[in-house]
Amino acid sequence: MSTLPTPAIALPEIADMAADDRHAALTYLNDAWVEAVREGLEEDCLVQAALFTALRSLVATYGETASAEYMARVAERVAAGEYTVAGLTH
Template structure:
């Protein structure tokens, strides 16, 4: 069973994740409004995220972390809108 402190820390991390996502989505919307193409934003965001993770954890750890992305993408984990086929 998790202690109250662990639950509180977990809730704090969840709040930080939500805040971080909100910052990214707000910046994304602003860039779209300024005429930046979505593909350019996506490439820049992926580059920035991977570069930051590599600086924190190293290339080997990030390579292991991202090794399963292909499977996750193919299973629709990152698909926001489903289309009927």
């Protein structure tokens, strides 16, 4: 039996790193989006390309079943207004 102390796992730091990574990823994607719109691409084309790319990666990483379940939850959140920008309802 080891008498060495067990190091504490720094969960807040890991969570902070994940949040930082997500923020950086969102910044990269937003910058690319803005540049594409400036270059004249229609946002509808960007939306479709971004969703296709994201879904392809999601399925490759987690498989069809888990991805479909995740997307069902996303659909519920969209319907609940979680992705609606204030003042831009349809």
